[in-house]
Amino acid sequence: MRASSAEEQEEAPAAKKAKHEEQIRVRARDGEEVALSRDAARLMGTLKDLMHLATSEDGIYPMPTIMASTLQMVCKLNDPDYTWPSSDEPSLYKLIQFIEDALYLDAPIALKHLQRAFASRLNGMRAPELRALIGAGGDFGSAEEYAPPNAEPAFVPEDVLEAPQQPASSTLPPEPLLQPSFSADAMEAALGLVDVATLAEVKGVSRSWRVLAQRVLCSRLCRRDEQPEPTRLDEITDLDVEQLIEAGRPGDAAVAGRMLPGLARLHGYGYVVDVAAVRAANLQCEMGSNWRRPSLLHGATKDALNSCITGEGEPPLRLTIAAVACSGSGVICGIPVQQLREDVVTELNLSDRGLHVPAAMLVASLIPATSVLKSCNLLKNRFDVESAKKLTKMGAEKGIMLSDMTRNQRAANFSFQGLQPADAILIASDLPFMAVLTTLGLSINNIGDEGSIAIAEALKVNTVLTELELWGNNIGDVSAIAIADALKINAVMTKLELGGNEIGDEGAKAIAEALKVNAVVTKLELGGNEIGDEGVKAIAEALKVNAVVTTLSLQRNSIGDEGAKAIAEALKVNAVLTTLVLHSNNIGDEGAKAIAVALKVNA
Structure with missing residues (x-):
């Protein structure tokens, strides 16, 4: 057994x-x-x-x-x-x-x-790329065709916002993917893991794909467990703002506060926000001993807001900003939150208010909710580079200027104003809107490499600015290289002042390469930098072929005899340079003699 x-x-x-x-x-x-x-x-x-x-x-x-x-x-x-x-x-x-x-x-x-x-x-593609990939011809009317496909809020249910009708005479191209054999469940499941940002772009593929994307987005963002999928705006009670924020759409939270009368809760990062409680909370900033430095989301204001949020631990700043943008009442830290959300503000001056990064995040979240706001002065605050870039992205999408310049302004002088990198980024974002600005002064500030790189990027597409002053801004080789790249493309800049910075040989070499192809810069100021013999030799080589530079300032650098001799050789063949400034360098007798001999030949 x-x-x-x-x-x-x-x-x-x-x-x-x-x-x-x-x-x-x-x-x-x-x-x-x-x-x-x-x-x-x-x-x-x-x-x-x-x-x-x-x-x-x-x-x-x-x-x-x-x-x-x-x-x-x-x-x-x-x-x-x-x-x-x-x-x-x-x-x-x-x-x-x-x-x-x-x-x-x-x-x-x-x-x-x-x-x-x-x-x-699909993920990461824009509407035109998606249209080509899917093989669906755009069947929108003209108004829809040229409107950004992601302009409407991501949470909008299917066909809630009525789109312009297509003319009856239009011919609808075929859409190969939408075969009758595919069920609605299959099509929605196909988009089940497509990210929110891409789904917003899918709306721009065709009308049928827009409806599909609307349905998927609304279900993902607004449907809660054991609740039916909302089909009307007034049926939406919950909104997942985490997905909106991660998709680069924090402004949809503010729009939701205006468009969704039944909105009760915001969800995200493991927390739930009571919308009605935020609306009733006193979020006025504590001014403290210095009225110019209001503290957004600190002290009693922070405590009042946190009491409206349930979850373990400290809620992330992104969520609290979304809560304020969605349902904060009145004026908070000098920012008219409620009026911006209700879209009744046409001009906004928040310059020199001592606002910090949270305030920048709040304004960036409110800008997408506006349609009448045209100018917003945000200069001279305490924003960092990242928050400034977010502001410029939102401003560019809405056509809103951020630096107090006006579209018809011909000259702008921001010199001696203590501007930081974030300020230069805001100013650079406004340049595409300015069709007649010819002179921009930014001297004696502290815009640094990050700010000057933003200005350089703007120069690549600017077709009107002829004079740029960047004296004394802690600009180094990285900035000089970026500006040099812009000079290779820019066809209008005639006067460029880069003196009193920290540009060394590498930056000088990059500028020299640009001078070989640039045919418009006539005055170049490089005094008071850290350019040595290697850098000035490169500039000298450029002068041999450049036929437009008439004034070149290289005073107070680190140029020695070898650099002076290179300049001398260039002067023998250059017939256009009329002003050359070389004082306060390390040039000795040999270098001086070489320059003197060259000037006799040049004359």
Whole structure:
């Protein structure tokens, strides 16, 4: 008996293993049979139910809705250990077909594989790229065609904001992907892992894709557990602001505060915000001993706001800013939050208020909610570079100027104002709006490399600015290289002042290369930098071919005899330079003699 029991114990695992590995066969729609193990079949709800509820015919289970090749692929993808070959890239059409069948088979692992593959093909694309990838012709009317596809809030339900109608005479191009065989569930599942930013762009593919993206976005952002999907704005009670923030759309929180009358809660980062409580909270800033430095979201203001938020620990700043933008009342830290959200502010002056980064984040979240705001002076605050860039992004999208300059201004002088890198970034963002500005003075500030690089980027597309003064701004080689790159493209700049900075040989070499191709700069000021012989030699080589520079200032650098000799050689062939400033360098007798001889030849 003992031997028999031992044998049974040894045989039991083997029998169990054999049962698990037992093959079943499924007959597909095309009559072909697909074999798979019972364990693999049980991972798919439909096959599991089929084995339990149906009787097989000669050991074969019928599956008349799916082709054999598709069934085989879905079975492979539903294996937790399966890795999709990188070389195997099915078309989007085929991916949706697989998704349709994975849904039918209730194969969750395969569905995730397919959704990831679909999302990887779309994520990060803009509307024109998506249109080309999907193969759908734009069927919008003219007003929709030229409107940014992501201009409407991401949370808007399907067809809530009525779009302009297409003229009756228009011909609608075919949309290959929207085949009748694809269910709405399959199409929505296909977009299940596409990120929010890309889904907003999908709205610009075609009308049918816009409706699909609206449905997916609204469900993802506004649907809560065990609640029906909202179909009207007044049905939306909850909003996931974390997904909006991570998608670069923090402004949608402010828009939601205006558009959603039933909004009760904001969700994100593991916290829940009580919208009504924020609306009723006193968020007036504590002015402290220095009235010029209001503290946004500190002290009692912070405590009042945190009392409206439930969750473990300290809520992230991004969430609290979204809460204030969505439902803060009145004026907070000098910022008319409620009026901006209600879109009744046309001009806003927040210059020199001592505002810090949270205030910049708040303004950046409110700007997208406005349509009448045209100018907003944000200079001379305490913003960092990152917050300034966020502000410029929002300002550019809305056509709002941020530096108190006006569109018809011909000259702007910001010298001696203690400007920081963030200020220069704001000023640079306004330059594309200014069609007649010819002179920009930024001397004796502290814009540094990050600020001057922003100015340089603006110069690449600017077609009117002829004079730029950047004296004394802690600009180094990195900035000089960026400005040099701009000079290779810019065709209008005639006067450039870069004196009193920290430009060394590398920056001088970059500027020299630009002078070889630039045909407009006539006055170049480089005095008071850190340029040595190597840098000035490069400038000298450029002077041999440059036919426009008439004034060159190189005083108070580190130029020695070798550099002076190189300049002298250039003067022998250069026929346009009329003013050369070289005092306060390290030039000795040999260098001076070489310059003197060259001047006789030049004369």
